[in-house]
Amino acid sequence: MTTQPALIxxxxxxxxxxxxxxxxxxxxxxxxxxxxxxxxxxxxxxIRLKAVTDNIMVGFIAGDIRDGKRLGWITTLCVLPEYQGRGIGGALLEACEKQIDAPTIRLNVRISNRAAIRLYRRYGYEQVSIWPGYYHDGEDAFILEKKIYRKGYNTDI
Ligand SMILES: CC(C)(COP(=O)(O)OP(=O)(O)OC[C@H]1O[C@@H](n2cnc3c(N)ncnc32)[C@H](O)[C@@H]1OP(=O)(O)O)[C@@H](O)C(=O)NCCC(=O)NCCS
Incomplete structure (x- = not known):
């Protein structure tokens, strides 16, 4: 496998x-x-972004803006297993955050998904809630949140 950097x-x-x-x-x-x-x-x-390397789409992230532009929500993030651990997930997250014009960003994640939770913590997301039994197999979801400090934002939600 090459070490060509991914394009977002x-x-x-x-x-x-x-x-x-x-x-x-x-x-x-x-x-x-x-x-x-x-x-x-x-x-x-x-907002929909892909990571491309070796002419293959190896990662994807999507997000949207809700609640009268006060809340961004990351709805999915994934990287092909053989391309994980090279910074592609982080690069997708950073690029998506830049395009979400809202003072607060949230997402939900399975409480057992340690790799994803580590990534989100590294990027400044903190747990604000749990949704019990959110996933169809009964697993709980953590709701993680990040405040974005840009000029002119009131981050209260
Ligand atoms: C969660 C997920 C998107 C992370 O993607 P990723 O591309 O592996 O993320 P990154 O490479 O940016 O970060 C992961 C690790 O690689 C490390 N890393 C980052 N850049 C690196 C590099 N250039 N070389 C080696 N390691 C690197 C990071 O430090 C991080 O290590 P850590 O987890 O021990 O802290 C991926 O695991 C995935 O798709 N999982 C399945 C789907 C999923 O669970 N999505 C989230 C749902 S909420």
Whole structure:
């Protein structure tokens, strides 16, 4: 495998097939149905970015802005297993945060997902809540939050 750095680029409906593959590999328990994948690649207002290396889409992140522009939400983040641990997840997260024009960003994560939780903590996310039994197999979700300090933001939510 090469060590070519990943490019972070906007994703589009043309990425449907590689995104399906990514989701199925990365989320064997929670992969999104086809309609949700089409939605995330086409709905207006969704931030959707892919990581490309070796001419392959190796990672994906999506986010949106809710609550009258006060709250950003990262809805999915995944990197193909053989490309993990090279900073691609972090690079996608950073790029998505830059495009979310909101003072607070949240996401949910399985409480057992230590790799993802470590990544999010490293990027300044802190636990603000638990949603008991949120996942279909009954696992709880941590809700993690990050305050974004940009000029003009009131970070109270
Ligand atoms: C969570 C996930 C997106 C992280 O992606 P990733 O590309 O591995 O993330 P990074 O490489 O940025 O960071 C992971 C680790 O690699 C390390 N790393 C970062 N850059 C590196 C580099 N250049 N060389 C070696 N290691 C590196 C980081 O320090 C980090 O180590 P740590 O976990 O021990 O702190 C990925 O594991 C994944 O897709 N998991 C399955 C889907 C999932 O659970 N998504 C989250 C749902 S909420």
């Amino acid at each position: 680029e906007p994703a589009s409906w043309r990425d449907l097939n590689p995104l399906r593959h990514l989701e199925q590999v990365c989320f064997p328990l929670d992969s999104w149905p086809l309609l949700d994948l089409i939605g995330v690649l086409t709905f207006p207002g969704v």
